[in-house]
Every structure is written in structure tokens, then in C-alpha cells.
Amino acid sequence: MQSSYQPPQLSSSLSSKLQLFISCTNLKDVDIVGYSDPFVLVEMREGSEQQWRQIGKTEVIKDNLNPAFQTSFMITYYFEKH
Numbered sequence: 001m002q003s004s005y006q007p008p009q010l011s012s013s014l015s016s017k018l019q020l021f022i023s024c025t026n027l028k029d030v031d032i033v034g035y036s037d038p039f040v041l042v043e044m045r046e047g048s049e050q051q052w053r054q055i056g057k058t059e060v061i062k063d064n065l066n067p068a069f070q071t072s073f074m075i076t077y078y079f080e081k082h
């Protein structure tokens, strides 16, 4: 008798979409007048990739050394690789 069982695809079952939210605390003040105007540049490198790939950039928040950014980023997280 032949089995028709198919093992689940590991690569798809061990990954999940994540929504990243970014905040910072106690940033350095580099503005002469007021406080710094921070933003975050998000880059990712997956698996054997050599180059960092730009995922995106948050908005600029004026005069804030403890910013909580509104912009979020959807990424795929692979559980077996980290």
C-alpha cells in the first residue's frame, strides 16, 4: 500500500510576517537650535546575501530625542535561520 502523505513545507511553516515598529530613546542632540530631528533608515540582509537591502525609511520627527515613529515595516521572519 502506498502512502499519500506529503510532509509540510518547512520553509513556509517556519516563517511569519512581522510588522516592525521603531522607537528610540536618549538620542544625541546634534542641533544647534532646538533638538535633533531624527529618522531611521531600515536595511536588511537575508540568508547568504552580501549586500544590505534598503527596506525603507521612517518619517522625520522634529525636535525629539525619544521618537516613536508612525511608519512601520512588514518583514518576513524565518525562525530556523536566527
Ligand SMILES: [Ca+2]
Pocket (backbone or CB within 6 Å): 031, 033, 034, 035, 036, 037, 062, 063
Ligand atoms: Ca531640530
